[in-house]
Amino acid sequence: MDPSRITSVAEARRLAARAVPRALFDYVDGAADDELTRARNEAAFRAVGFRPRMAAAAGEPRLGIELFGRALSLPVLLAPCGLVTALHPDGAAGVARAARSRRTVAVLSAVAGASPERVAASLGGGDRPLWYQLYAPGGRAEWEPLIDRAAAAGYEVLMVTVDTPALGNRERDRRNGFTGSMRVRPRGAVRLAGQVAARPGWALRMGRSALADRRNPDPGGPTVGLVAAGGSPFTWDDIAAMADRWDGPVVVKGVLGAADARCALDAGAGGIVVSNHGGRQLDGAPATLDVLPDVVAEVARSVPVLLDSGVRRGSDVVKAMAMGAAAVLVGRPYLYALAVAGTAGVERLLDVLRADLTRTLTLLGCPGVDDLDLDWLDTGPPAAG
Ligand SMILES: Cc1cc2nc3c(=O)[nH]c(=O)nc-3n(C[C@H](O)[C@H](O)[C@H](O)COP(=O)(O)O)c2cc1C
Structure with a gap:
């Protein structure tokens, strides 16, 4: 599909629903249980407004940031x-x-379906912004060799996800016949076959690529067997041991409060991601924007605090950064874009978010993301009393 048809995250989502089989769209779009936390994430952004200043800033606002020594052209990973x-x-x-x-970073998931070596090699020579996210259902015996492989392949930052000691209850996946390990039950297979037949473009592309993979298999194979019902439990001792072993920043993903931020810092984390996994793990967990101020206060600028879950527009990026986030990550937005138009779709999505961010800062009268603080936000009427 023509990537220029992606004009917003909402539009990318609509197009993605028509590009891939329904079960795959649901896997991306869905969340845990009643999807309350997923809804809360987006509602929390909507509840915050702006305090614009007029006739203040001139010229293009600055979007660039530096993160772990790397210059990024926009604060969206x-x-x-x-x-x-x-x-x-x-x-x-x-x-x-x-x-x-x-000029930003994509964090490779341990269960992306491609090995860290293959993805690193695909970038060829030159600058290679490589971050690796770890799951290791098998504990230390599994994570030690995995992080050594990622280091040898040139990854700079290790992101450890701590919110998946078990897999969340994704009811859409169950309805679609997927088991916890994302294998399809026989009844689901019949329905899936019908959905695949309804998306011949996707089926043809994937069929061709499966043949090409056979001729040129990924030598490292997928890194971790899918994180099945057992999940990937880690302890703070594991994080400390990883921080000792990994020659670079270890970023802890999945923190939702000051106490865990303190545990992460004590374990040697070089960064924190305030995340509820896009509402895909514990339903009822708080919206990330709501807990961000507590985490930022605890961390007190000693390491960068990033945020994800519910970022859909440039204005959301501005709100998170005004509350102290060093940058944000997006999940579903780029997955929708990938489903629509592959690499070009993801590039287009990043361009859309960049334009959105530029427009928001210009209308706000703010000269750059490095100027953002709480004074730019309207967080509601002051408490009475
Ligand atoms: C389809 C899908 C797969 C995901 N897989 C992983 C994963 O393998 N590892 C991980 O740490 N987070 C995973 N996440 C969570 C994302 O990293 C991120 O926290 C979340 O998508 C942010 O919320 P958003 O989708 O609202 O932007 C996944 C999210 C989605 C939507």
Whole structure:
């Protein structure tokens, strides 16, 4: 599909629903249980307004940031996501190329469906913004060799996801006949076959790519067997041991409060991602924007605090950064775009978010993301008393 048809995240979502089989769209779009936390994430952004200033700033606002010594052209990173290879043949390597071409970072999920070596090699020579996200259902015996492989392949930052000691209850996936390990039950297979037949473009692209993969198999194979019902439990001792072993920043993803932010810092984390996994894990967990101020206060600028879950527009990026986030990550927005138009779709999505961010800052009268603070926000009437 023509990537220029992506004009917003909402439009990318609408187009994605028509591009891939329904069960795959549901896997991306869905969340846990009643999807309350997923709804809360977006509602929390809507509840915050702006306090614009007029006739103040001139020229293009500054969007660039520096994160772990790397200059990024915008404060939006691509979150680690499993099974990206099923959405479009461009897969995880295509996402990494899109991020590099827009001078940002894509974090490779341990269950993306492509090995860290293959994705690193696909970027060829030159600058390689490589971050690796770890799951290790098998504990230390599994994570030690995995992080050594990621280091040898040139990954700079290790992101450890701590909110998946078990897999969330994704009811859409159950309805579609997927088991916890994302295998399809026989009844689901029949329905899936019908859905695939209804998306011949996707089926043809994926079929061709499966043949090409056979001729040129990924030597590292997928890194971790899918995180099945057992999940990937980690302890703070594991994080401390990883921080000792990994020669670079270890970023802890999935923190939702000051106490856990403190545990992460004590374990040697070099960064924190305030995340509820896009509402896909514990339904009823708080919206990330609501807990961000507590985490930022606890961390007190000692390490960067990033945020994800519910970021859909440039204005959301501005709100999170005004509340102290160093940058944000997006998950579903780029997955929709990948499903629509592969690498070009992800590039287009990043361009749309960049334009959105530029427009929001210009209308706000703010000269750059580095100027953002709470004074730019309207967070509601002051408490009485
Ligand atoms: C389809 C899908 C797969 C995901 N897989 C992973 C994963 O493998 N590892 C991980 O840490 N987070 C995973 N996440 C969570 C994302 O990294 C991120 O936290 C979340 O998508 C942010 O919310 P958003 O989708 O509202 O932007 C996944 C999210 C989606 C939508």
